[in-house]
Amino acid sequence: MNKVLRNKRAIFIFTAPAAAMFLAIMLIPIVCAIALAFCDWNSIGMPRFIGAGNFVEMFTKDKTMGIAVRNSLFIVVFSLVTQQTAGLLIAAALSARGTRLRNFFKNIYYMPCVISSSALALLFSFLFNPNMGINALLRIFGIEGPLWLMDVSWKIPLGLWAIGFVATWQYTGSSMMLYMAAIAGIPDTYYDAAEIDGAGRVQSFFLITLPLVKPMAKISITMSCIGSLKFFDLIYNMTKGGPSHQTEVMASHLYNSAFGNMRFGYASAISITIMVMCVAVSALVNVLIKVEDR
């Protein structure tokens, strides 16, 4: 048995292809990206080392980056609040004993998660188009709707709120699924006991459900934050960062810097910033939400 499982040649044959692929497509490019982040390079000629120059420019001179970071953080917070609250409440409602059509509701709410974000973004950009979608519907009732994606009168542009709404529309289902899985793991006897002790539904939710879904909340929150920091598809297909860069996020700014302005060094610095923020957010969630080992 052991002899078979310690076969060194087999271990090499099994592991080497994946490891080689991983090394070539993931690890080496990351090392290159880190190196490039400290260089000035317009894709022609040789990269020139400029130390922390890119990072200094990013956080002191580049106004668009400032907007992009603010907007990315807005999407993180907005998604976090809306998706987690809605996801948990829907999960609790659907998990209640005797809920009819549970699978029907669940399957409908989860469906947008498997649809391409690009297609949904385009669909909603038509819905938010000042002439056709929502505004045409409002006009039937005599209401003149706002410019939606083109409106920049607010501090956080209305377009970004609209995009945040689409993100919530698409991904609430995935938080819901996670919380449903967590609630399914809570023994029925806990709720029975609470009921006998005279606890109402609301009390059971706060005193039993909420504490016991904490480990899952941690996973759901981490996934939501990382997803929001990497946010690109919806922005690119709904506003392209406009009008005048007001709805830019970090990923779209990276894309423009690299493939619009050919500033590969600077764009690498942005990509490293995104990675660092992802790691930092996961660490933060880990520290803030304490889960006792059971």
Next chain:
Amino acid sequence: MKKRQLHFGRTVKYLLLTILVLIYIIPLLWVVFVSLKTNGEVMAQPWSLPKTLHFENYASAWVAGGIGRATLNSAIVCTITLVVSILLGSMAAFSISVMRWKHSGKVLSMFLFGMMVPVHCILIPLFVFFVKLRLTDSYLGMILPYTAFALPMTIYLMGGFFTGIPWEVYEAACIDGCSVYRLFWEIAFPLARDGIFVVSLMTFVGNWNELLVAMVFTSSPGVQTIPVRLTAFVSPYATDYVRMFAAIVLAMLPTIVVYSAFSNKIVAGLTAGAVKG
């Protein structure tokens, strides 16, 4: 009194759940209705039902709009990625989680580190390499990064499924003189088919919808996948609305059909996957 309150609460609950269903369904129905109209109808009454059904919009989007070609490209890229990543990932997962060797833990951590890396980080260096290797604008240029990014999750989940197989099964096979290669290919791999299904779906759906990598690495319609083609083809400022709406429907249709066919299995599977991730 209590009973009436309960009844009221239940009515409110189903009312809210139904409103939510409408919020999900109406945008999707709207895009289908608009896609069957004429451009004149869309501008005059965007919310009315189509008077006659103009299916030729779909033909136009499929052929002239290039959505047909893009669907084929997506199918090719996603299928090859799926097969390669499942194969390489399962092999690595088997050696890491079932076989006995000193550095297996370290190698696993290396792969798991990949889960933390946003694809944005490798985009620029990889683009530079691929331009030099003439891999941009080819299927391989998408398959390679997709496979590399699928590996961490595949290895993690498949490892879990391989260790979940009762140890006695492996032992019995070894006593019967089974080689390690057959142990993997004829025993472990078929027994982990539930896992393979879950991982396949996650990989396939994820790549089918992927935009950023595909957009950076391809420029000609001959190799572009659906999200890229759609992005290039549809713009809110263009005027041939009905064709764009038909294209959006065609892009959404495949995943919705697959989802409807296996929805219960997919939902269970994707959740299991996400939980472990």
